[in-house]
Amino acid sequence: MQVEKEFFFQDECENDGINVRIPEIVDPQYGMFTWPAAPVLAHFIWKNKEHFKGKQVIEVEYYSKSASKFDKEEYPQCLENCQRSCDVNGQKSIKVMGITWGQFTPNLFKLPKVDIILGSDCFYDTKDFDDILATVSFLIEKNTEAKFWTTYQERSSSRSIENLLKKWGLRGVEIPLEHFNADEVNIGGSHLSDSHTIHMLEITTQQAVQDAPK
Numbered sequence: 216m217q218v219e220k221e222f223f224f225q226d227e228c229e230n231d232g233i234n235v236r237i238p239e240i241v242d243p244q245y246g247m248f249t250w251p252a253a254p255v256l257a258h259f260i261w262k263n264k265e266h267f268k269g270k271q272v273i274e275v276e277y278y279s280k281s282a283s284k285f286d287k288e289e290y291p292q293c294l295e296n297c298q299r300s301c302d303v304n305g306q307k308s309i310k311v312m313g314i315t316w317g318q319f320t321p322n323l324f325k326l327p328k329v330d331i332i333l334g335s336d337c338f339y340d341t342k343d344f345d346d347i348l349a350t351v352s353f354l355i356e357k358n359t360e361a362k363f364w365t366t367y368q369e370r371s372s373s374r375s376i377e378n379l380l381k382k383w384g385l386r387g388v389e390i391p392l393e394h395f396n397a398d399e400v401n402i403g404g405s406h407l408s409d410s411h412t413i414h415m416l417e418i419t420t421q422q423a424v425q426d427a428p429k
């Protein structure tokens with residue numbers, strides 16, 4: 216069954232805003248619908264839109280309107296849904312392609328040097344954490360100034376990526392939600408994130424000078 220969610224992000228003075236439509240399919244594959252961490256990442260992007268101007272951006276799995284989008288190569292329906300989401304939002308220039316975390320396939324090598332990597336709720340299944348950071352570290356090695364901005368939902372306080380970040384020469388710094396006014400209810404005009412604890416991380420190389428946007 217196909218449904219659609221709609222989100223709305225606007226400036227405090229309400230002069231400028233954006234509507235994002237996300238077609239969803241009620242399906243057990245978890246890339247087919249929007250998760251609570253996604254509106255928080257979208258809100259961060261909206262608040263920091265100046266940082267994205269002229270930058271090469273990719274998003275691993277889909278949500279935003281402004282980046283190239285990726286989902287697992289073996290999930291063609293997820294990729295089709297990513298494409299549908301670009302189409303309904305009139306985003307013709309966005310490329311959708313499959314990459315699978317931890318796999319060094321031709322699609323991964325085809326990617327240009329990127330400045331910003333986005334990912335909402337990719338730290339979902341602990342068995343994937345090492346593979347995600349392998350892919351992120353590969354992308355960041357091509358541009359050591361690159362940043363991976365990611366939101367995730369707290370599912371267990373015992374989960375940690377600290378050791379894996381060290382293994383891949385990366386560093387993660389938490390960006391508190393209150394820094395970009397996402398510690399409120401009704402983010403993006405939706406109650407999806409309200410009753411969940413969401414965190415936001417900036418992941419860079421260990422050498423990168425931290426200058427996280429607020």
Ligand SMILES: C[S@@+](CC[C@H](N)C(=O)[O-])C[C@H]1O[C@@H](n2cnc3c(N)ncnc32)[C@H](O)[C@@H]1O
Pocket residue numbers: 245246247248249250251252253275276277278286287288290293314315316334335336337339343346
């Ligand atoms: C919890 S969902 C989050 C979806 C979306 N980003 C959101 O926040 O609404 C996790 C996503 O990871 C993708 N995924 C799962 N395993 C993967 C893998 N090994 N490589 C690449 N993507 C994967 C799924 O297809 C799904 O889109």
